[in-house]
């Protein structure tokens with residue numbers, strides 16, 4: 001049988017503490033998979049520590065190691081895109097550098113796509129051990145809301161760790177939107193996916209790059225990127241208020257005709273003005289979110305800018321612009 005190649009795309013942001021451990025572990029797994037060639041595509045997402053130097057060291061020792069380095073921090077979604085773009089493997093895996101995604105899972109994943117007829121195999125963590133309770137709770141709610149509002153199915157416990165066939169990689173690359181919500185993209189392109197459960201592991205070293213606000217922004221991206229339900233919601237509330245107003249007018253007219261019009265009721269008027277004004281601003285805010293996203297897409301800026309590219313692709317020079 002012809003030897004197949006897997007490219008492992010590894011987004012790294014300030015991961016100097018774990019990158020060596022990760023490399024050792026994935027090499028061990030690569031060694032166990034005899035009939036497969038490997039390519040390791042590290043993407044340095046504008047780290048401010050020694051991550052890039054670590055990558056350069058690894059490449060000196062091992063030509064299977066390739067890397068791209070961004071000119072600043074563009075976010076994990078952009079890093080994954082860049083890695084997929086430069087991957088040359090027949091199959092491509094995306095995996096975190098912090099060993100929270102056990103590289104050993106690549107073995108059953110590879111079996112799923114080569115022997116069991118799947119296009120992709122993805123990891124699903126079945127426990128959220130070591131994660132703050134509030135974060136797990138909010139995150140679970142969020143995915144449920146997202147599933148209701150859009151056609152995007154995010155499987156419970158889904159993480160950005162999966163192995164994909166070339167066809168699926170090309171489909172993902174075909175979605176060149178700037179606001180990238182990768183879980184949504186994977187679900188949107190379809191393909192047959194096998195879910196492989198695993199126990200959550202704490203990161204080997206270093207610390208998480210997600211702050212509370214980064215997570216909020218990520219969730220907004222998910223909802224606005226894949227659903228227009230908030231727009232419909234605003235129209236619905238508007239219509240409801242309008243109908244309410246008609247009834248209120250009828251009531252006041254009838255009351256005035258029957259009993260005259262003693263002065264009064266200005267506090268309720270003030271409340272109404274405030275309430276409706278607030279609602280209008282809220283609606284405009286939602287509209288603005290969509291408009292803002294549209295504006296950024298229309299600008300058509302590159303998804304990332306790489307300042308160093310060291311891959312094994314022939315004719316590649318050292319710096320290039322991503323698109």
Ligand code: UDP
Pocket residue numbers: 010011012013014015045073074075076079095096097098100203207208209210
């Ligand atoms: N990451 C990245 N760019 C960022 C943030 C994170 O490339 O702006 C990488 C990070 O180096 C790691 C992966 O994305 O390999 C997951 O990040 P992290 O472990 O901080 O997230 P968590 O596992 O806590 O969800």
Ligand code: MG
Pocket residue numbers: 096098100203208
């Ligand atoms: Mg992690």
